[in-house]
Amino acid sequence: MTTEPQSALLEQAMRAIARIDLAGARRYCEEALHQQPGDAAAMHLMGIMIHHEGGKAHEALGWLERAAAHDATNSKYQNSCGVLLFEMGRFQEAAQAFYRSTNLDGGDGLIWNNLGNALLRLGQAEDAERCFRQSLAVMPGLISAINNLGLALKFQGQLEKAAICFQEAALHQPGFVDAHFNLGELAYYTDDMEAATRYFRRAIEIDPNCRPAYASLAQVLHDQEKPAEALALLQDAVRRFPDDADLEFALRLQLSSMVPAWHIPMINDTERNRAYDAALRAAVSPGDLVLEIGTGSGLVSMMAARAGAGQVVTCEVLPALAEAAVETVARNGFSDRIKVIPKKSTQLEVGTDLPEKADVFVSELVNIGMLAPNMLQVLSHARQKLVKPEAKIIPAAARVYGALLECPHLARINPVHEIEGFDLSYFDRFRSPAYAQIDLAADPHRFLSAPFTALDFDFCTEMPMRDQRRLLISVRETGVVHGIAFWFDLFMDNTTTYHSSSVSRTNHWKQAAEFFLAPIAVAPGDELAVEVGYDNTRIWFKPIR
Template sequence: MYAGTDKYGGGVVGEDFKDAEAAAPNLEDILDTASAEETVVTSMPYSYLDEDTNEVVEGVSSVVLSSRLNPESGGLMWVEEEDSAETYKNVVSMSQMTSMLRDLDRNAAYEHGIRRGIEKFIATHHRRPIVLDIGTGTGLLAMLAARHGAEHVYACEMFQTMADIAGAVIDANGLCDKVTVFSLRSTQLTVPEHLPVRADMMVSELFDSLLLGEGLLPTLAHARAHLLTPDAVVIPQHATVFAKLVASDTLYRMNSFDQTHIDSLALARSKDAWKCTGGARVALPLHINTIPDVVDLTEVVPVLSFDFGTTRCSNKKATTVVTAVASGRADAIVMWWSVDFGDGVTYCTASSGAQNWQDHWVPVVFPLTTQHVVVAHADAVELTAYSDSLRIWFNVAHPPQAATIKRAKVDEKDDDIAAACICGLHLICNAERVSMLTNKPRTDAYAAALRDIVAGLVAHPTSEQERSSLSVLDISDGSFGALLAASIDQVANITSIESKQVSALIFEQIASHHALDDRLTILGCGVKGLLVEHLHGQVPVDILVGEPFYYAMQNLPIWQALNFWYRRSAVAGTFTHSFPIPNTLISLYITTSDCASLLTALLRLTFVGVNEYVP
C-alpha cells in the first residue's frame, strides 16, 4: 500500500505483497474490504498457447482496478484501468501531497535544517556530503540538499508515478546531475549497486500525525545498518511529543457505544456489549479546535522525546505526573508533536496556530474508553506514554502519591494489551461512523421523520395498506433504518439489506438480543433480483428507508446518495402499487475556499512541476 489510506483521500491497496514466499491475498477479499476511493493493484496469472512453439506460456501481470457505481443495482463494480499511469496520477491528486507542498512553514523549516546541516558538515569534514533522501515524493528535499551544497543526492521513492514526477521536477530545475532518483524502497537500496558509498547525511519526511506511523524508526534503523556512515547526520534529528488530558463527550463518543439507543432499542447485541472499550487503541487525527465541548483538564506537557541521530530506537515508556487545572471526566488525551531543525526553528502540529493552517499533520485524539478516570481541580494525574516502532499510545491513572509535576524515568515499554471488542460494532465502524450512531439528536431526527410517515399511512391507509401492519425495507448498510422501524409497533415486517456479511451477522445478533426475529430479517446480499418473496413476511414494501450509508463509500457522500437512488430503482418491483413517490428537489450546497489556488497547485503538480516550491 502506498502511504496507506487516510480519511481525506485515496490510496493504492494490494501492493504490499512483494515477497515471493508470502501468500498473496485473495482478490475477492481485497475488493470486499477496499473503499470506493481506493485503487487496487493486484497480480493476475495468465497462460496461452504459443502457436509458433506449440508451448504454453505462463506468467503474472499487474492489473490496476478502480471502482464505479453500478447504475443497474447500486454497489461497486471494479473495472480494469487500461491507462494505469493516468490512474496513478489521480491517486496522487487525491493524496495530501498538494497540501504538503503548499505548507510554507514546513518547506522553510526543512530548508533551514538542510542548509544548517550541510554547512556544519562541510566545516567539520572539509568536503561536501553525500545525501540520502528517503521517500522523496516530488523531490523537494533532495533539491534543497543539492542547492545548498551536497556533493550528490540519492533519492528513493517506492511509488513509481511519484518517482517519475520527482525526476521530471528535478530535471525542470536543472539539478538532474546532482540528484539521482530510484523508484525503490529504501530497503531495496544497496552499496555500491545504488549508492557508490555510504551516505553522510539522511533527510526524510516520514512523519504522519502520530509521528511514527509511516515507519520512520525501522526505516532509519535499516539505513543506519546498510546505507549510512556511523556518524551520519539525520535531518531532522529531534522530535518531542506533547499531550494534555481533556473532557469532551463528543470525543468519548467517537469510540464508545455506552448507553446508545436507536430510538427505543439499545444498540447492543448482549447485556455486556455496552461495556466494550473498543478492542483497540484508537488514535484519531482531528482538528481539535473544531470540537466545541473540549475542556482542558491539565496543562500541556512533554511526554516523549526522540533523537533520530542515535542508533537506539527501542520501545519506550515514560510517565509524567501532572496537576489537574479543572474538574471533570477524563474523556480523551490530545497529542501533537514538534520537530526541531536547529537554531530555534521548529515545526509543530498543535492546533494553537503555531504554524499556518494545514490538513496533512493534525493533532491526534485518544478516546479513553478503556479507563474511567474522574479528576478534580488540583488532583495529581499520572499520564503514561508508550511507543514502539510505529505507534504511540497512552494510559491515565491516579498515582498513589504525586503532588507536583515531574517526569519519571523512561523505560522499556511493558505489555499493555487492549481488550478485544465484545460489541462487534468496532469491527465494522470507524470513528466517524461511531460518532454518527452515538449522535442522539441525529438519531432523534431520523426517528421523528419515520414516525411521522408511519402515522400518516396508518391514518390514511390505501386499499393495499389496510392490513394490520406495515412493511419496511432498509437498503442502507448498518441497519439503522431497520432498527428505527423496529421501535414502531405498527411496523411488523422489516427487511434490511447489508452489503457485508460481517455487518449482517452483527445486526442479526442485535435483533435477536431484542427478540426481533419475528419482525426483522437481515439479508447479507445486494439488491439485484430482490423479490417480494425474499422479504420478511413476503409482503410488498410500504416504506423504503436509508440514511444513506454504505461502508465502501463512507468517505464519498455524493456516491452514497447516488447509490441509494440506484438501489431504490432496483427494488421498485417490491413496492406496493400505491407506493408514494413525491416530487422532491434535492439541492447540494458546497462551500469552498480558495479553489483557484487549489486548482493551480494541482495543475502545477501534474503538468509543470514544482519549480516555485523550491525557495
Template sequence: MELTVEQALQNGVEAHKAGKVQEADRYYTAILKSNPKHPDANHNMGVLAVGVGKVEEALPFFKTALEANQNIEQFWLSYIDALSKLDRLADAKAVLQEAKSKGAQGDGFDQVERRLANVAKVEGGQTNEQTLGKAIDLQENGKYDEAIDILLNQTEQSPTDPNLKASLSHCYILNDDLEQAKIYLDAAKNINPNIASIGWNETRLLLKQKKVNEALAVAEKTNKLFPDDVEGMGILGSCLRANGDFGKSLRYLNKAIELNPDYAEALINRGLISLAQEDKASALTDLENAHKLKPHINQIWHPILTLKMEAKDFEHTIALAEGMVKLDPMDEKLFASMALSHQHLKNYDDAVVFYNKAISIKPDYATAYNNMGNALKDQGKLDEAIEAFNKALCIKPDYATAYNNMGNALKDQGKLDEAIEAFNKALCIKPDYATANMNLSTTKNLAVPAWHISMMNDLTRNNAYLEALELAIADNDLVLEIGTGSGLLAMMSFNAGAKEVITCEASKILAATANEIISENGYENKIKVLHKKSTDLLVGKDLPNKADVIVSEILSSEFVGEGVQATIVDANKRLLAKNGKMLPESGDIRIALIGDSEEIREKIYLKEINGFDLSKFNSITGNKFLLKLKNKPNLLSKTEVAFKFDLYGLKIPSKKETILSLKANRSGLCLGIIQWLGIQLFKNVKYENKPGETPSHWSTPIYRFDEPVYVSKGQEIKIKASLFEDSVWFSHQI
C-alpha cells in the first residue's frame, strides 16, 4: 500500500528515533522526491547529516526548511548550530539576528546568544570552536598534554564555556588523570548538563573507574537524548561490551562503524569482542585498522602483536613493533615481541639482542629470561641457556615453564638426573602440566630404560644369578656389584653369605631409588650404595680393600654395549682381589640362519601389500631389528659361536672381524641371521637365552639380508662377523 507524505514522515521520524539512520534516510528522501521543499523532511535530513559528521551537507537542508517555514524554532536553532560547528560564527550570529527580527525567542535562543557572545579571541585570534577543533586533532593523535595546555589557556578566556571544560575532562581521562577529569566534568555539568559530550565523558570516566553498571546507565540515558550521535553509539557499545552484552554491543558498534568507518574506538571494541569469541581473524582485522587510524592507542599494541605471532606473520610483527617502539621506547614487551618473532624466524642472535634490551628496561623480566633461554638452547648454547633459566627462576621461583625448559636443556646435555629433578619441580608447582609430565616420562625412559622392568621380572635370569652367587660367595667375602639397578643382586649377594656388599651405580636416580628399596627391605646397614661409576671407585676410599667377588649384569642383547668390556677390564685390573671371582666368568655371542616365518617376516620385510609392490621401501630401512618373539623361530642351521669373552682375562679389540660359514641343515627361505647370548655365570651355572627355548627379557637381534635367500640343505652361507668395543655386526657375504 502506498504511503501518504504524512505517513512516510511519521515512519521516518520513528526510524530516526530508533537509531535506524538508513531507514529514516529512505523515508525522508522519498518525501523530498515528491516535495523538494517539504520543511520537516528537509530539516530532518539536515539533522541526519550532522549526526554522521557531514555538517557541510546539512546546511542546504536547514536553509530550505527555513525558507519553507520560518515559524519553527528548531529550524533556526539547528541551522545556527551547524554554522557554529563549521566555525562560521559571523554567519551564525547573522542567522540569529534574522531569527530574532522575525520574532524568535525563548530559552533555546537565549542559550545560543550567550554561547556566541562568549566566543572569545585568544592569541592568534582563535575562537573557542577553533581551539576545540585543534585540541581534538591533538587528542586524536595522542598528544594529550598539548591538547590540555591549549584548552586550559582558552578556558581562562572563556570560563563559562561548557564544551571547553568537557573537552578538558576527556583529555584528562585519556591521560589517566581521573581526579582532574572529574573536576572539569563537574564544572561543565554545572554550566550546562544537557550537552552530549558531558554524558559521554561521564561514561568514559565511570568505565575508567571500573564502574561498568553506572557507566552503562549514563550511556543509555545520553543515547536516548542524542540517538543520532555516532560517537555515542560507539561509547554505548563499549559499555555494553564491558557488561558482557556482546550481542547488543555489536548492534551499536556496527552501526557506528557503518556511519563512520574510521571510528577507531568502535573498531577496537568490536575487535575485542571478536577476540573474546575466539574469532581471531576478525579481531586482528579490526584492531589493525584501528591501529592504522590511531597508532598511539597502546592498549591494543600487544593483542595485535600476539595475534600476528599466532598467525605466524613474524616479519610483520617485527615491523609493527618497531613502529610502536618509536612511540614508547620504554615498553619492554615490544622488545620481547620482536625477540620472540626473531626466534621463530631462527634469527637467534637477533632474538638474544632484543631479549637483553627488554631486560635492560625491566631487570626482573622473568619471561624474557625464560624465552632467551630457549633461544640460546636452540643455538646449542646449553650452559648459557641454563643460566638464563636460573635467572628467570631467581625472579619467579614458582615459574613451572622455566623449570620445564631447563629440564630440556639439561636433558640435551645428557644430565638426565638433573633434568628429572627440574621436571619434578615443574610438576610440584603445576601438577597438571602435561608437557612437563611428557618430558619427565621421556627423560626417565632415557635415564632408566623400560627394559629394566622386564629384566627384573626375568625369573630365569634371576634364579641363575642367585644359584651362581650362592656358589661363589664365601663367608667374610667383600662383594662389589657393578650396576646397582634396583639393588636386587646386591640383596641376593648379602643373603648368599657376604660379609659386606658395596654396590655402585652411575645413575643418580637409580642409586637413590635402589637405596630406598634396600632400606625398605631391611638391608640399610648391610649394603652400601655408591653413586659412582665403577671406573671412578678407589680402593681404600670407596672400598676398604679389593673385592673378593665382583658381580655385574651390564650385558646388552648383543653382549657388548653399555661399556661392558672397558668396565670389566678396569674392574679386573684395579678392583678384584687376587684369586677373586668374577660373575659372569665368560660368555659368547651365538648366531644361526633364520628361516621364514610370518611373525618375523612381517616385522622386517615389505613385499606386496593390498595388491601394491612396496618392496622398494626395504632399501631405506636398517638391516638390524630387535624383536620380542612370541613363537619359536625356524632355525635353518646349527648354532655357531661368533665371538667368545673371558671376563677374567679380557682384552678389548679395536676391531675384530671373521668370516663364518653357516651350513644349512635343511632347505628353506632364509631371512637373515638370528643372534643370542651364552653366559657362564660361575662354574657349571650357565644361562642361554636361545629364542623359543628360554624365556628372556633381552630382545632378539635379527640381521636381515637385503633380500631373502633360498638355501638348500648342506649349502654354506658366508657371514661376515664384526666386533667393536661396544657393538657387533653381521652381514651376508655374497
C-alpha cells in the first residue's frame, strides 16, 4: 500500500466502514498503526472496525481500551468502551466508562443517555432518571432520552409520568417504535388490554422486525382469552424469526398452557404450610391488616386470620379459584375477617379494595425453580403501592443453589429425540420450554460438581428486572453433564427458612433441572463456564463454549 498521511489513512478507513468494506477498513487501520503505533485515533478506529465485523467483542474492546489509555482526555474513546461493554452485558463497567466520559465532556447528551441506560440495567432508576434529564437539558430534542426517562419513571412506579414521556416521544417521532412498545407495556401493566393491543399492533406496523412486540401482543391476546389468535400470531413470528429463542419460548408456553393442577399437591406440602404458618404467627400483631397475593385455596389467608389479623385482603385472578376460596373461608368461619377479591394485585387500590396500606404482606408466587413469570414485577408493585414502608414481607428473601447434573433417564426427553427407535422430535414442541421438575430424592442422578450458590433475591428491596453473570464450576467427577439441577431456600424471616431441597414426599415443588441442548463430557479438574441469569419470566443456565 502506498504510504499516505496518517489523517488520510484514517479518513479512508472511516469511508470503508461506512460502505461496509471491512477488509479495506482493516488494511487502512493496520497501515495507520504501522506508521504510528501509538496513535489513539487509529486504535479507536480499529476497535470500531473489528466490532463491525461481529463476533470479536473482546478483541474490539482491547483496542478501544488501549485508545482510551493512550488519550485519557478523549470522551469519545471512553464512550465507545462503554457502548461495547453495555452490548456485552457488563453494565457496571459500562457505567464506569460512561461516567469517565461525562466527566470529560458533560455537554454531550448522547453520553448522558448512555450512562442512564447502564444505570437502569443496574436497577439504579433514580440515578438513571437524573442522567436522562441531564441528557435532555443539553440536547432537548433527543427522542431516545425522552423515551428512556419514561422507563426510569416506570421503574420507580411513576406510571402516569412515564406515560407522558412515551406519548411525547411518539408524538414528536411517530415512527419511533420503542415509544409505542413501551406504551403497550405500560398499558398491559395497568391492565388496559385494549390500549395494549393497539400499541403493540402499531409497533409491529412500524417495524415488522420488532420481535418483542409479537410476544407481548400474544400475551395480551392470551389474557383476553383469545388463545387461537395468540397462537397464530406466535407461529407466524417464529416462522419469520426461526432463531429467536424468546419467541420460541413464548410459542412453547402457549402450546403447553394447562390448568394449574399443582394447587392440590401444594396444599398438601406440610413443610411449606408450616413455614408460612410460623412466619405469620411471628409477624402478625393483633388487629393487623394483612395483604396476600394469590389466594388459591385460601389456606394462607386463614393462617393469617388465625394468627390474629384484624382483616385479611387477598386477591385471586382465576374466577373459579376465587369463588372456591370464598366458600372455603366461609366454611371455616372467617368470612368476617377475610376479603377475597377476584382481581390481579396490580388492579388493587388503597381506599377501595384495601382500607389502608397493609401491615403485613405475604405471597406465594414461586414455582419449582423459585422465580415465576412476572413475580418480581408483582412484588415491586405491591411494595410501592399496597403496603406500608415498614411492612413485614413474607417471604423476605431467597437463595438459589445449583449443581452439575448427570441424569440420563430424564435427559432422554429433555428435549425429546429418539424413543424406542422412532424419531419423536416433532412431538417435543408440546414439552414445556421452562425448566423441568426433578425429584432428587427419587430420580437416579449424579452431581458432577459440588453445590454452588447461583443467585440471591431480596424481596424487601427493588431488584433489577434482569441480571446475569458468568460462573466457573469445578468438576469433581468424571461423567456427562446433561444440565444443571437447582433448588432454593425461602427465607420467611430471620428465623424460619423453607428448603425446597427437602426429600419429603409432600414437597410439591421438588427441585428443578435446566437441561442443555447437548450433553457435555467432563472429568475432574475441568471447569465448566456457565451463564446464570434471570429476567421477568424465568431463571436460566446456559453453558458457555
